[in-house]
Amino acid sequence: MIILDYKDKRPIFEQVTEKLKRLICKGVIAPEEKLPSVRNMAVELSINPNTISRAYQQLEGEGYIYSVKGKGSFVAAEEEIMRLKCSEYKHALGAIISDGKAQGFSAQDIINLINETVKEVYND
Amino acid sequence: MIILDYKDKRPIFEQVTEKLKRLICKGVIAPEEKLPSVRNMAVELSINPNTISRAYQQLEGEGYIYSVKGKGSFVAAEEEIMRLKCSEYKHALGAIISDGKAQGFSAQDIINLINETVKEVYND
């Protein structure tokens, strides 16, 4: 389900958090679907259960999953995922566009660059 | 010139690198302009000269500045800065748009979101 990259300098719990979040956002793990148990996932990745637990707690804090003692951890409801997904995406877009403005790109510059890029990305 | 954020979890040398890069991209520090010496900047920020040196070496590796023993460190030529700036910006845009595609947003979704955001950002 996940492959760790030990060349990546980021902490493992952060890698796990981010990769799970992507799988959830892409719909690979569906809303309300059960995630692997903390211990199973730890065995799968050959790391400590505490590290997985930390990733799950991070995701729960952000709203992407919810955990129930004795039952397991589950992806949040579809509406919630959609809400978070859009919110994070708009935030990221806002950041990069503000950055472009700060660097002196005009609104038209950016729109042109983006149209170009969208075409490239969606024609693959 | 730079203010460090000790609540930021990123390493200091990385913060310095990133903040200097932004100042250079914004033109606050002009092409060919001399940067503060490693030791002066270290005193200014109350950190170790080695940490500043590391940031400068990072920026030199990326092409944003060049350092000359005995003389100092200088922002690269205007054309070089422009080249790097555009290249990094396009790369960042490509990443976020690919991400949007992966999450199931259509090209039109993204274009709409971006037009919205550009308007917001440029009307402040």
Added chain:
DNA sequence: TTAGTGTATTAAAACAATTAATACAGTTAA
């Protein structure tokens, strides 16, 4: 009851970032 869940705690180990003290090599101006 038994086996499976998530969670919490504490200590130790491992790793990366930072500091510190020096030293070296080059430039510039008095």
Added chain:
DNA sequence: TTAACTGTATTAATTGTTTTAATACACTAA
């Protein structure tokens, strides 16, 4: 030439964070 300034390099010690490890607790389900 000398003095003061540059960037760079090295090594050791310190610090903080991440990760592991070993347990324990509380809850659920068959």
